[in-house]
Amino acid sequence: MGRIKIPYVERDGILYPVLTIPKDMELSAVGKYGLLWLSYMKENHKQRYRTLARLGCINSQAHEVNEEAYKMLDTITSQHLKKHPPEHPGSTMEMWKLREQAKSIAEEVVLSDIVYQYH
Numbered sequence: 001m002g003r004i005k006i007p008y009v010e011r012d013g014i015l016y017p018v019l020t021i022p023k024d025m026e027l028s029a030v031g032k033y034g035l036l037w038l039s040y041m042k043e044n045h046k047q048r049y050r051t052l053a054r055l056g057c058i059n060s061q062a063h064e065v066n067e068e069a070y071k072m073l074d075t076i077t078s079q080h081l082k083k084h085p086p087e088h089p090g091s092t093m094e095m096w097k098l099r100e101q102a103k104s105i106a107e108e109v110v111l112s113d114i115v116y117q118y119h
Contacts, residue, residue, distance in 0.1 A: 019056075030059055034066035036115045045118055061119055069114045076106035 008015040030038065038058070041049040052058035080102035086094045 030062035031066035031070070033069035033110065033115050034059075034062035036111070037065040037119070038062050040116050041119075048118065065114060065119060069110045072114060073103075073106045073110050076109055077102045080105055 007018045009018050010016075038049075041052075041058075049058065052061055077099075081098060084098060084102075086098055088094055
């Protein structure tokens with residue numbers, strides 16, 4: 001297994017590690033589903049959560065979960081809308097209702113299949 005190269009800074013003869021998170025991987029950059037996954041892992045898989053945090057890759061993993069979740073959400077929403085076309089395509093309310101229904105169904109699948117899973 002390769003070693004993680006961590007930069008150090010010297011203060012008063014003591015070396016301190018410089019631990020930073022890249023700007024693109026800050027906690028705010030992991031997104032809605034990434035944050036939900038972080039919470040799930042912290043509560044249900046504490047050891048894995050701590051290991052990923054120590055290795056410095058928990059935010060990148062959360063970011064990947066978020067990306068995967070949004071891709072699946074878009075795919076399922078599109079498929080649902082194709083299978084259930086509106087009776088009156090000119091009706092704004094009907095279109096809104098169909099889109100909300102599709103989004104709700106897709107989000108249930110995303111949460112169970114991606115977010116609430118051990119990664």
